[in-house]
Amino acid sequence: MPFLADPPRTLGTLVADAAARWPGHTAVEQDGHRLGFAELHLRVERAAARLAAAGLTRTSTAVLLFDNTVDCVIAFLAVARTGARLVTAEPHATPSQLGALADDLGRLTLIGRAERLAAVRASGPWPGPVVEVGEELEAGAAGPAAPAGPAGDAPFLHQLSSGSTGAPKAAVHTQDNLVRGAEIYRESFGYGPQDTVVTAVPLLHSFGLVAALVTSLLTGARLVMLGRFAPGRLLSELARTGATVLVAAPLAYDLLTRSGAAASETPLRLRLCLSSGAALHPDTGQRFTERFGVAISEVYGCTEAGIIASHRAAPGSAPAAGSGGVGRPAPGVEVRLVDDAGRDVAAGSEGVLLVRTPAMFLGYHDRPEATAAVLREGWYVTGDLARLDEDGLLHLIGRKDSFINVGGKKVNPVEVERVLLGHPLLTEAVVWGEALPDGGQRVRATVVSAGPVSAAELGRHCREHLQPHQVPGQVEFVGSLPKSSSGKTRRAEVAAAAARGTAGTIDQGGARS
Structure with missing residues (x-):
């Protein structure tokens, strides 16, 4: 050039x-x-x-x-x-x-x-x-x-x-x-x-x-x-x-x-x-x-x-x-x-x-x-x-440092977020890994909905498109996600905020507790 x-x-x-x-x-x-x-x-x-x-x-x-x-x-x-x-x-x-x-x-x-x-x-x-x-x-x-x-x-x-x-x-x-x-x-x-x-x-x-x-x-x-x-x-x-x-x-x-x-x-x-x-x-x-x-x-x-x-x-x-x-x-x-x-x-x-x-x-x-x-x-x-790809188009898979380790299996949070956002009532979603006492992690999600939707329904939706270890074990419903003035979600704040929020649990049967 x-x-x-x-x-x-x-x-x-x-x-x-x-x-x-x-x-x-x-x-x-x-x-x-x-x-x-x-x-x-x-x-x-x-x-x-x-x-x-x-x-x-x-x-x-x-x-x-x-x-x-x-x-x-x-x-x-x-x-x-x-x-x-x-x-x-x-x-x-x-x-x-x-x-x-x-x-x-x-x-x-x-x-x-x-x-x-x-x-x-x-x-x-x-x-x-x-x-x-x-x-x-x-x-x-x-x-x-x-x-x-x-x-x-x-x-x-x-x-x-x-x-x-x-x-x-x-x-x-x-x-x-x-x-x-x-x-x-x-x-x-x-x-x-x-x-x-x-x-x-x-x-x-x-x-x-x-x-x-x-x-x-x-x-x-x-x-x-x-x-x-x-x-x-x-x-x-x-x-x-x-x-x-x-x-x-x-x-x-x-x-x-x-x-x-x-x-x-x-x-x-x-x-x-x-x-x-x-x-x-x-x-x-x-x-x-x-x-x-x-x-x-x-x-x-x-x-x-x-x-x-x-x-x-x-x-x-x-x-x-x-x-x-x-x-x-x-x-x-x-x-x-x-x-x-x-x-x-x-x-x-x-x-x-x-x-x-x-x-x-x-x-x-x-x-x-x-x-x-x-x-x-x-x-x-x-x-x-x-x-x-073969046409020279660049595809992003996710951030290497954000992958979640679930029992030795790596979960790409971007993939899970795309599935969640495929639900017609979700407008925003952030997926992150919660540290467990044994040193592993579990998948959690924080979402914004445009209408009434339960954690059980989201669980069923995720299980239709994801493997079991990729399905969020817990989901939190919030009115908005923390963002910078440029509109980028502040992921580092989501996990901390979720610890103070009210979450709905997706268990194996898909019930919210």
């Missing part, structure tokens, strides 16, 4: 190039407030100059309480322009969570909207500089010039992993990583200045940041940020803006198809719908295609490596229900499947998935052992079990 040979670039050069090519074209928009590329460039330069005057340098670290707002986008790009290191944090992060970041990363400049900063200050003074986004950050045309541009291959973004399987770690990316990730989206999906991209996912996470913000800056696309999510609000923005691209999580697509607002007669211009963060249920994809006339393209990737593979849906096509494939490797991405000894497996066989991408992270901040465990000779060890 030609972009692989390009020298390292920065987000600042991306904004400057866009301002030169499309000066009057809308760059970012929220609630009808538009900012053109030339004005965006000017405001980023002013904000960067003020941050530098306030002491933010290439040896500094800032934390941004990243809302999906124009002001926060400017602050993000301004920090990048200074060359400082940046942590993107949840806008509602608590003082204790921010304090833990400071313990890990050192003295932090805190940046955010006024109301977010007020909530932090309410618990006591912040031990470092505090900068409010908006007019205060960008005020005054006069003053010092923005600092010289940083190196594109220097450590920049400290992006917290989702924590879906345990405590989050800070994956360190360069600015060039983000630009190359955007180029992969451009090559894969044909973004251009003719596109209007609506994002219904947080920009602070990898999917929203690269697929929506950075790719729009690279290609001249107009980026519309939804802000507060509601199905009716999203639908009205898609119609009002004439959106051609939607970046959203599976939950948003599901809620759109279930919402009464989705019956609106307003025609949509969508040509591309991207979904990531969790597996898209085939029924959701089918219903969305039937209602809106466009298929959903799934994206498989991770914080550490960016986009890995995608299933590019053909215009007007229906999703391949039950195929299990996550798509073909993205442009510039290499994949390997290896056994436990690190040897390549035979074609068509299952193995641990290793990837090498142009958007690869540098490692985990101050975690040399964790970094060494996942980076091997330039390859990132995803921890996912997968296989490649």
